[in-house]
Amino acid sequence: MRVSLIRYTPEPELAIAAAARLCYAEIGASQLVEKLTPTQVERLLRQVISSGHHSVLEHASFTFAVDGISRATSHQLVRHRLASFSQQSQRYVSYKSPDYVVPPTVAADADLKQIFDQAVLAAFEQYRKLIEAGILAEDARYLLPNATTTRLAMTMNARELMHVCSIRLCTRAQWEIRELFERVRDEVTKVAPIIGSALQIKCITLGYCDERETCGIRPLREDIL
């Protein structure tokens, strides 16, 4: 899996702070982006994040190149609707060689790993047979397993990144999408450390776990309130 931040709103934290300040100011956004000091930006951003008045976070967007995640994970990923995805098409790209993801629980056991590898390679071989018999890639791909890798471009604004990380960094999320959003968080943190610090599991933000059972990071709601 490779995740790289390829585009983002320049000085994203300043943009957000200016928008936040605008709501209560007597000057406009174009002057605010000139005048706000780094200290003011940090204070405004921390207020916005802690208060739950998150709409101003939408003014900063981040675009990632994501390569080498499984189609199992991309199917989960594109359920997030306040985001933009452009994904490599299995209809129009016909695969020459198998590229796939092995779950760590399988990779940890040599016998299971062998079963897994052989099963994927066998599926791929049958996929190629269909292609060679003239079946279009869009139909032959019905044989490709969920493990097959895909690549995509993904754009989310800072508000949606906070929301998605709050559920996908949770220990209940599957390992692959958790790893994806850990990398997303690391990429954002490099260029926008305050926003990065707000990309947290929901229990860290809430102060308690709102699931039926807790993994232990935070106590259950009813055990604390």
Add this chain to the structure above:
Amino acid sequence: MRVSLIRYTPEPELAIAAAARLCYAEIGASQLVEKLTPTQVERLLRQVISSGHHSVLEHASFTFAVDGISRATSHQLVRHRLASFSQQSQRYVSYKSPDYVVPPTVAADADLKQIFDQAVLAAFEQYRKLIEAGILAEDARYLLPNATTTRLAMTMNARELMHVCSIRLCTRAQWEIRELFERVRDEVTKVAPIIGSALQIKCITLGYCDERETCGIRPLREDIL
């Protein structure tokens, strides 16, 4: 594939007509739903649909039970973002027997059909081996092919149904998602015939094909304008 309309806004066409009329009326929506005659409703709806002022179509929603589509198709389907999906989870449901979709181009050739069936059954067998070895369903499913069926509940409003049908009924869409939205259109038509009649390929509505090549239903834009 089974598609059934399980819930919808009662008298959806009256609801839309009342909202459309409201914008220019001196009485409110609650009186309008009482007063509008069937003839007025039909006239208002046809005006709304032809004029492109589609926002009032959002006041009527339709919920479908969809069973037996492939995961290849559900991955395409959930890319529509102005819609609500609740899908059977491959993380939490562990499959006992394979249930899968065979593309018609494969089913039409006995040899290819045999390759396809055996490939799916082999993949499923290895999936079961992983499950029996203690691998969680969420990881074992990496072996399941795109052909595996899924089921889901899907809610869209009439405006989004118009948009989705305009691209998914197009002959460029893949056969399985086309069939899905042909059934969706048929279900809607039974209870809301005017809305149903607006669920059309985009070229029918536009008057021309805006793709690079036309399938012949309508001429290309540059050949007509």
Add this chain to the structure above:
Amino acid sequence: MRVSLIRYTPEPELAIAAAARLCYAEIGASQLVEKLTPTQVERLLRQVISSGHHSVLEHASFTFAVDGISRATSHQLVRHRLASFSQQSQRYVSYKSPDYVVPPTVAADADLKQIFDQAVLAAFEQYRKLIEAGILAEDARYLLPNATTTRLAMTMNARELMHVCSIRLCTRAQWEIRELFERVRDEVTKVAPIIGSALQIKCITLGYCDERETCGIRPLREDIL
């Protein structure tokens, strides 16, 4: 202000429960709506609401006729984006007589009330002068005050209703939009009591106040965790 629920998804709580159950079930949504008992529906709904897995709440929608709110409030209201609004147009409807909202703080003081009434009537008189001089309603309306009433149709699903009520029922929201959503909540409660009981200020759901100062309904986050 008049708020009436004019349309909603039939048996909304059953629809939501069926969608919630579907994710973990081996049968489809169309069977689930037949099979679930009222006790199961209630249990499923309470789990969904408390767990934060709110997406299934989107399968039930509610349409309201809202009459007699001020344009000050409608401007706030239409900021909610996961909702559908059809509003009476001040561009195309030309007003014959003034209909307006008086804030309670003004109404409570006879002198201020008189200032307010005269100011609105004077503005309206000048508006009529412009209309009679041939100015279009869309331009004459620049003189109309925020107090002028409007009417609209509004559709939201149960998830968005929970979100909007969580902030608009808060004591920090302005009195008029609070009153609007108190009426919305009462209308929903009549036909869907479990959903209605989930339409609560955010501090009730969170267990604490996440604003900078609390009104006292719940203690501040830092005073409790």
Add this chain to the structure above:
Amino acid sequence: MRVSLIRYTPEPELAIAAAARLCYAEIGASQLVEKLTPTQVERLLRQVISSGHHSVLEHASFTFAVDGISRATSHQLVRHRLASFSQQSQRYVSYKSPDYVVPPTVAADADLKQIFDQAVLAAFEQYRKLIEAGILAEDARYLLPNATTTRLAMTMNARELMHVCSIRLCTRAQWEIRELFERVRDEVTKVAPIIGSALQIKCITLGYCDERETCGIRPLREDIL
């Protein structure tokens, strides 16, 4: 009215072209942004725009500072839901002097202009009286007219800019919001000329007018097809 582009995705056209190319490519987005030549970018962008496959346009966002539009216009503006707005609050900002917009049809007639100015000034004077009597700005503002100016920060992606311009540049849109989006288009054109050239009235893109009556820029649909 002042409209300035204060932030945007760097090299927005390259970002969009890379996302478009990705769907059919065997390399990822991070390599594509390195490799695509300006000629390829232009060709890809023109294809995307003409074909109607607009989702890739969402990867580029634009943030504007908008100052000095009327509240009549801001109420229309915030109806666009695939956009982010942060607006100066009339609840928390108490106005010291009136700043307002005069419609050109009124400004063109000295007598009407005088009626208009006096009406706004009178309304403002009564607003100040309420403030001085201790009424909160949020309630006193019920007297402020639609002509009162506001300021806001607005973020839209290129796809939504195309959609909004298609209807707000139309001669049927009101003069003030048309002027706003003419300035938006000019600002975008400076930094992204191909995207700028796609910000057009819907009739230019469609090839015909889909309203009931045409202003003459393009013939009616039925007169051409």
